[in-house]
Amino acid sequence: MASKRICIVGTGYVGSVTGAVLAELGHHVTCVDSNPEKIKLFAQGPPFPISEPGLPDLILKHRGKRLFFSADLSGAIADAEAIFVCVSTPTKTSGIATGSFDMVYVDAVARSIAEHARGDVIIVEKSTVPLKTAERIEEIVNGTAPAHQRGKFHIVSNPEFLAEGSAVRDALKPDRVLIGTRPADEFARTFMNELYAAFPQEIILHTRLWSSELAKLANNAFLSTKITQTNAIAALCDRSGADVTEVSRAVGMDGRIGNKFLGAGVGWGGSCFGKDLRALIYLLRHFNLEHEANFYQAAHDLNYLLRERFVRTMHDSLYSLANKTIAVLGFAFKPLTDDIRDAPAIDIIGMLAAEGARVRVVDPEAGMKVKETFAGKPGATNIVTVPSATVALTGADALVLLTEWDEFRRLDFTIVASLMNRPAWVFDGRNVYDPAAVVRAGLSYYGVGRGVLRSSTFHEP
Ligand code: UDX
Numbered sequence: 001m002a003s004k005r006i007c008i009v010g011t012g013y014v015g016s017v018t019g020a021v022l023a024e025l026g027h028h029v030t031c032v033d034s035n036p037e038k039i040k041l042f043a044q045g046p047p048f049p050i051s052e053p054g055l056p057d058l059i060l061k062h063r064g065k066r067l068f069f070s071a072d073l074s075g076a077i078a079d080a081e082a083i084f085v086c087v088s089t090p091t092k093t094s095g096i097a098t099g100s101f102d103m104v105y106v107d108a109v110a111r112s113i114a115e116h117a118r119g120d121v122i123i124v125e126k127s128t129v130p131l132k133t134a135e136r137i138e139e140i141v142n143g144t145a146p147a148h149q150r151g152k153f154h155i156v157s158n159p160e161f162l163a164e165g166s167a168v169r170d171a172l173k174p175d176r177v178l179i180g181t182r183p184a185d186e187f188a189r190t191f192m193n194e195l196y197a198a199f200p201q202e203i204i205l206h207t208r209l210w211s212s213e214l215a216k217l218a219n220n221a222f223l224s225t226k227i228t229q230t231n232a233i234a235a236l237c238d239r240s241g242a243d244v245t246e247v248s249r250a251v252g253m254d255g256r257i258g259n260k261f262l263g264a265g266v267g268w269g270g271s272c273f274g275k276d277l278r279a280l281i282y283l284l285r286h287f288n289l290e291h292e293a294n295f296y297q298a299a300h301d302l303n304y305l306l307r308e309r310f311v312r313t314m315h316d317s318l319y320s321l322a323n324k325t326i327a328v329l330g331f332a333f334k335p336l337t338d339d340i341r342d343a344p345a346i347d348i349i350g351m352l353a354a355e356g357a358r359v360r361v362v363d364p365e366a367g368m369k370v371k372e373t374f375a376g377k378p379g380a381t382n383i384v385t386v387p388s389a390t391v392a393l394t395g396a397d398a399l400v401l402l403t404e405w406d407e408f409r410r411l412d413f414t415i416v417a418s419l420m421n422r423p424a425w426v427f428d429g430r431n432v433y434d435p436a437a438v439v440r441a442g443l444s445y446y447g448v449g450r451g452v453l454r455s456s457t458f459h460e461p
Contacts, residue, residue: 002194003026003027003028003066004027004028004081004082004191004194004195005027005028005079005080005081005082006019006022006027006028006029006030006080006081006082006083006084006195007029007030007031007032007076007077007079007080007082007083007084008022008029008030008031008032008084008086009032009033009073009076009077009083009084009085009086009087009109009112010033010085010086010087010088010105010109010127011031011032011033011038011039011042011049011050011069011086012050012086012087012088013050013052013162013164013167013271013339014086014126014127014160014162015031015033015084015086015087015126016031016042016048016049016050016052016055016059017050017052017055017162017167017168017171018084018086018126018160018171019031019067019084020055020058020059020062020067020168021058021168021171021172022195023058023062023066023067024058024061024062024172025195025196025198026066026198027066027195028066029062029066029067029068030068030069030070030076030079030080031067031068031069031070032069032070032071032072032073032076033069033071034071034073036071037049039069039070039071042059042069043063043068043069043070045059046060051337051338051339051365052164052165052167052168052337053165053166053168053169053336054168054169055167055168058168073112073116074112074115074116075116077112077113077116077117078116078117078118080117080121081120081121081122081191082121082122082123082124082191082195083109083113083117083121083122083123083124084124084126084158085106085109085110085123085124085125085126085127085137086126086127087105087106087108087109087127088105088127089101089102089103089105089106089127089128089129089275090102090275091274091275091278091279097282099278099279099281099282100130100278100279100282100283101128101129101130101275101279103129103130103133103136106127106129106133106137107136107140110123110136110137110140110141111140111144113141113153114140114141114142114143114144114145114149114153115144115145117141117145117149117152117153118149119149119152120152120154120187121152121153121154122154122156122188122191122192123137123141123153123154123155123156124156124157124158125137125155125156125157125158125159125213126158126159126160128159128160128216128217128220128272128275128276128279129157129213130213130279130282130283131210131213131214131217131283132210132213133157133213134155134157134180134209134210134213137153137155138153138155141153154181154182154185154187154188154191155181155182155188155209156179156180156181156188156192156209157178157179157180157181157209157212157213158177158178158179158180158192158212159178159212159213159215159216160216161174161175161176161178161216161219162174164270164334164336164337164339165334165335165336165337166336174199174203175203176203176204176205177196177199177203177204177205178205178207178212178215178216179192179196179204179205179206179207179212180206180207180208180209180210180211180212180213181206181208181209182208182209183208189206216276217276217279217280217283218280220272220273220276220277221276221277221280221296223261223273224268224273224274224276224277224299224303225277225296225299226261226262227261227262227263227264227267227268227303228267228268228299228302228303229299230244230248230261230262230263230264230449231264231265231267231302231303231306231448231449232302233247233248233264233449234264234448234449235309235449237264237449237450237451238448238449238450238451241451242449243449243450243451244264244431244448244449244450245264245431245447245449245450247449248262248263248264263430263431264431264448264449265428265429265430265431265448266306266307266310266344266348266402266429266430266448267303267304267306267307267344268303268333269333269334269341269342269343269344269345270333270334270339270341270342270343271339271341271342273303273342274300274303274342277296277299277300278300280296281293281296281297281300284296304347306344306448307344307347307348307351308347308351310344310348310427310429310448311348311351311352311355313427313446313452314326314352314398314400314425314427314446315355317425317427317444317446317452318397318398318425321352321355321356321357322355322356322357323356323357323358324357324358324397324398325357325358325360325395325396325397325398325421326352326357326358326359326360326396326397326398326400327360327362327389327392327393327396327398327399327400328345328348328349328352328359328360328361328362328392328400328402329362329363329389329392329399329400329401329402329403329405329408330345330362330363330401330402330403330404330405330408331343331345331346331349331361331362331363331366331367331369331370331402331403332345332363332365332366332403333345333403334403334404335403335404335405335406336365336405337365337366338365338366338369339366340366340369340373343366343402343403344402344429345361345363345402345403346373348400348402348429349361349370349374349383350374350377350378350379352379352382353374353377353378353379353380353382353383354378354379355379356379356382357382358382358384359382359383359384360384360385360386360391360392360396361383361384361385361386361392362385362386362387362388362389362391362392363403363405364405364407366403367385367387368385370383370385371385389407389408389411390419393416393419393420394419394420395419395420395421396419396420396421396424397420397421397423397424397425398424398425398426398427399416399420399424399425399426399427399443400427400429401426401427401428401429401430401432401433402429402430403430404430404432408432409432409433411433413426413433413437413438413440413441413443414441416441416443417441417442417443420443422442423444423455423456424442424443424444425443425444425445425446426438426443426444426445426446427446428445428446428447428448428450429448431447431448431449431450433445433447435447435450435453436453438453439453439454439455442455443455444456
């Protein structure tokens with residue numbers, strides 16, 4: 001396999017992992033970023049600016065040999081056969097196209113590529129983008145490049161499906177490699193096949209550009225609404241006495257549905273699901289598909305309502321939140337990452353503190369982000385970060401599990417109960433604890449879709 005010269009623009013989760021994995025596949029990769037501090041850290045670390053299992057090993061294995069970090073965007077573009085656009089596409093929060101992706105960074109990268117690329121060059125859309133972005137990129141590069149370079153740009157959509165915490169593993173062993181190209185662009189298809197020659201042929205899927213762009217949005221819409229459907233059933237379980245974990249087990253044994261992403265709790269967070277769902281809703285409305293947009297809008301809104309409802313359940317169980325000491329276990333949006341973007345914990349802690357609760361937060365990776373997150377917000381003085389679950393739980397009235405890190409899953413409730421006040425509650429926002437073990441230890445339990453089990457009325461069956 002011929003080694004390719006690749007430039008990665010943007011060293012967030014997607015860019016840094018893609019760069020390291022392409023180096024592992026044997027290619028010569030230069031990663032660039034407009035933030036010189038980030039590049040310096042990648043070039044000199046550890047520590048690295050991104051916390052992702054397996055990433056440090058790959059960087060250290062290839063750095064200086066086939067993997068380079070540079071702030072020189074024009075040089076890296078000029079030297080590359082393929083440029084991967086991995087810059088962020090955040091939700092646009094005001095003005096025209098509010099709710100869609102903000103394309104300001106993609107637009108700027110396209111202009112730099114037009115200016116500095118040499119010869120036939122592949123432009124790979126890796127960031128999640130709105131439908132028909134390829135057309136816009138083509139327009140920009142062909143419109144602004146020097147005359148001899150026009151027509152030499154090959155746009156490819158190659159979306160990334162990696163999940164944080166398992167990103168390196170996902171990228172090294174993908175379910176599929178999706179490659180969207182123009183039907184006539186044999187050059188791009190051959191290049192991408194060679195780039196991914198190390199992967200089994202059967203997982204390489206060639207489609208039209210627009211199908212590939214949309215598949216990424218559809219994929220995340222399926223996953224997020226699958227979780228939200230489970231949470232809708234969980235609400236009914238809370239009212240009716242059914243247990244959502246049993247319902248999910250039964251439903252997940254249907255091979256057509258599958259047993260993943262059926263976990264009820266405080267709902268999904270992270271940088272992708274909300275952003276992609278909002279962009280899909282925007283897109284549907286743009287094409288006057290109001291009913292379809294409403295379907296996703298309802299799922300989106302329900303996910304965020306869960307956070308409020310969870311705090312209400314806490315309030316009703318504790319009678320009042322004011323002056324209660326609450327141990328919040330977990331701040332990151334999921335385990336194995338320090339990423340707190342759209343984390344349910346941010347909203348939930350904010351609501352608890354605003355109600356006058358004294359909140360102690362512990363998270364093995366994201367704990368240091370608590371202070372800056374709430375600085376200047378209502379109730380900020382009620383929130384502290386503590387180094388361990390033991391410190392958080394000593395003298396606490398409630399334990400709230402929001403991120404299911406292994407160390408929080410493995411708690412011994414006889415010890416937990418000995419540390420906490422009485423009466424004390426466990427609010428299991430991820431449904432990981434055994435309710436019977438909790439109440440046996442003398443604590444009351446609430447799990448989302450598992451109802452309330454009070455220690456005072458609990459009798460061994
Ligand atoms: C997601 C997609 O999985 C990935 O393919 C895409 O490229 C980016 O978005 P990520 O955001 O890293 O990845 O996390 P993911 O593991 O999908 O979890 C998202 C959220 O859903 C987390 O907050 C998690 O706690 C929650 N979740 C997950 C549930 O609430 N229930 C579940 O059963 C599974």
